[in-house]
Amino acid sequence: MGQDHVARRTKEDAARTREELLDAAEEVFLERGVSRPSLCDIAARAGLTRGAIYVHFENKADLFSALLDRFLLPAEALSSWNPEAGTPLQRLHAACLYLMRETAEDAHWRRMLDIVFHKCEKLEENGAIVQRLRASRSGTMAHMEGLLREAIAAGDAPSDLDVGLAIELLHACVVGTMSQWLVHARDVDLAAHAAPFADALVHMVLTAPSLRRAADAG
Amino acid sequence: MGQDHVARRTKEDAARTREELLDAAEEVFLERGVSRPSLCDIAARAGLTRGAIYVHFENKADLFSALLDRFLLPAEALSSWNPEAGTPLQRLHAACLYLMRETAEDAHWRRMLDIVFHKCEKLEENGAIVQRLRASRSGTMAHMEGLLREAIAAGDAPSDLDVGLAIELLHACVVGTMSQWLVHARDVDLAAHAAPFADALVHMVLTAPSLRRAADAG
DNA sequence: CCATTTAGATACATACGTGTATGTATCCAA
DNA sequence: TTGGATACATACACGTATGTATCTAAATGG
Numbered sequence: 297m298g299q300d301h302v303a304r305r306t307k308e309d310a311a312r313t314r315e316e317l318l319d320a321a322e323e324v325f326l327e328r329g330v331s332r333p334s335l336c337d338i339a340a341r342a343g344l345t346r347g348a349i350y351v352h353f354e355n356k357a358d359l360f361s362a363l364l365d366r367f368l369l370p371a372e373a374l375s376s377w378n379p380e381a382g383t384p385l386q387r388l389h390a391a392c393l394y395l396m397r398e399t400a401e402d403a404h405w406r407r408m409l410d411i412v413f414h415k416c417e418k419l420e421e422n423g424a425i426v427q428r429l430r431a432s433r434s435g436t437m438a439h440m441e442g443l444l445r446e447a448i449a450a451g452d453a454p455s456d457l458d459v460g461l462a463i464e465l466l467h468a469c470v471v472g473t474m475s476q477w478l479v480h481a482r483d484v485d486l487a488a489h490a491a492p493f494a495d496a497l498v499h500m501v502l503t504a505p506s507l508r509r510a511a512d513a514g
Numbered sequence: 515m516g517q518d519h520v521a522r523r524t525k526e527d528a529a530r531t532r533e534e535l536l537d538a539a540e541e542v543f544l545e546r547g548v549s550r551p552s553l554c555d556i557a558a559r560a561g562l563t564r565g566a567i568y569v570h571f572e573n574k575a576d577l578f579s580a581l582l583d584r585f586l587l588p589a590e591a592l593s594s595w596n597p598e599a600g601t602p603l604q605r606l607h608a609a610c611l612y613l614m615r616e617t618a619e620d621a622h623w624r625r626m627l628d629i630v631f632h633k634c635e636k637l638e639e640n641g642a643i644v645q646r647l648r649a650s651r652s653g654t655m656a657h658m659e660g661l662l663r664e665a666i667a668a669g670d671a672p673s674d675l676d677v678g679l680a681i682e683l684l685h686a687c688v689v690g691t692m693s694q695w696l697v698h699a700r701d702v703d704l705a706a707h708a709a710p711f712a713d714a715l716v717h718m719v720l721t722a723p724s725l726r727r728a729a730d731a732g
Numbered sequence: 733c734c735a736t737t738t739a740g741a742t743a744c745a746t747a748c749g750t751g752t753a754t755g756t757a758t759c760c761a762a
Numbered sequence: 763t764t765g766g767a768t769a770c771a772t773a774c775a776c777g778t779a780t781g782t783a784t785c786t787a788a789a790t791g792g
Contacts, residue, residue: 310770
């Protein structure tokens with residue numbers, strides 16, 4: 297605002313403007329999607345010009361990729377999140393609850409998730425998002441599957457459970473719930489619903505006859 | 515290609531080219547997203563030029579809207595689908611199964627759903643998609659909620675069930691499953707999973723303690 | 733059989749986003 | 763203090779998408 301020609305300040309200042317550009321991109325992408333806004337729009341939101349963007353990033357795709365880098369996708373969040381409390385079954389329940397509760401309570405995570413789920417087009421040619429989403433899915437599912445197998449070994453889950461089937465459904469339900477919450481965040485009390493939903497989903501995995509191996513429809 | 519100046523044919527021919535343009539748009543949108551391809555790309559896919567598009571549609575948004583008109587979103591599909599067989603609970607189960615099985619088996623529905631879920635940006639300013647998605651959600655949820663209340667009245671579901679909570683979860687799980695299937699259609703045998711998933715979800719609604727009114731975590 | 737209408741192609745003006753090249757002022761090192 | 767490096771702004775050239783206007787030929791109505 298007050299500064300006319302702000303040229304090179306200190307290195308930390310440069311890093312700070314980089315963050316401000318990412319913040320601006322996050323805002324603009326959330327409001328108007330990833331494809332439509334120009335780099336000029338994003339820079340203007342940060343009170344800068346396109347020149348600043350090209351200093352820190354190669355182009356819009358690189359900027360978006362950097363924005364994703366700043367954001368721990370669920371897979372990495374799950375891995376980095378302390379998973380060392382309680383029985384495997386309790387930890388599976390905690391993982392589901394964590395994902396949903398974080399969606400309900402962490403505004404920043406919610407905004408980024410909203411961009412990834414609803415404000416950008418998932419195209420093979422894009423690479424950045426698609427690959428991360430694949431990695432997130434397989435990472436989360438592997439994590440859950442490991443816990444569920446441990447739970448079975450510990451006798452906390454039925455031994456004839458079809459683990460692959462159960463995890464596929466559980467993961468889809470958790471992700472679907474998060475996705476729906478993002479769209480209708482104002483209609484629903486997310487925080488209050490997270491716990492009963494996690495309970496119900498784990499209960500389903502443990503008790504649904506149709507998820508047992510060699511099961512017929514109930 | 516072979517035709518130099520193909521001018522006005524018969525009225526049915528014109529309607530046919532309109533459909534061909536919509537087909538082309540569906541293909542192109544699925545492959546490359548909604549925002550990036552130009553009207554020229556879409557017309558070329560149909561073997562035509564942009565002029566043909568402007569004859570039948572006002573602009574790209576109108577074309578996309580027409581594409582959605584041609585496609586029955588789940589809500590309308592559910593309403594138009596014969597819902598008159600069996601008890602309310604069986605019909606609730608059939609509704610979930612229908613949505614998932616249709617996703618697994620109807621290639622055209624799957625393509626359109628993939629576009630709507632993953633290949634376009636859901637923005638307020640867009641209107642066309644966002645409004646339809648809202649309508650679809652509320653329509654489907656209302657349908658399901660009615661059936662579940664009937665099931666409770668018939669004694670097929672617990673009377674202290676928190677219907678709103680249960681329907682919110684059930685809907686999110688069904689939509690989430692459909693969405694995940696679209697992304698990883700090649701990794702999973704959709705048709706084989708639809709039935710056990712529908713069974714498990716209904717089982718969850720009927721038996722999960724956390725979905726009862728005044729329930730505490732189980 | 734002629735006039736009108738219309739499906740679709742083509743041409744053109746305009747706007748806009750991108751990438752790059754250049755300018756400028758500050759910071760840092762010698 | 764001076765010269766290079768760097769952060770950011772500005773200017774320009776280019777490609778491209780859009781909307782509209784014009785052109786054509788065929789079909790329809792009288």
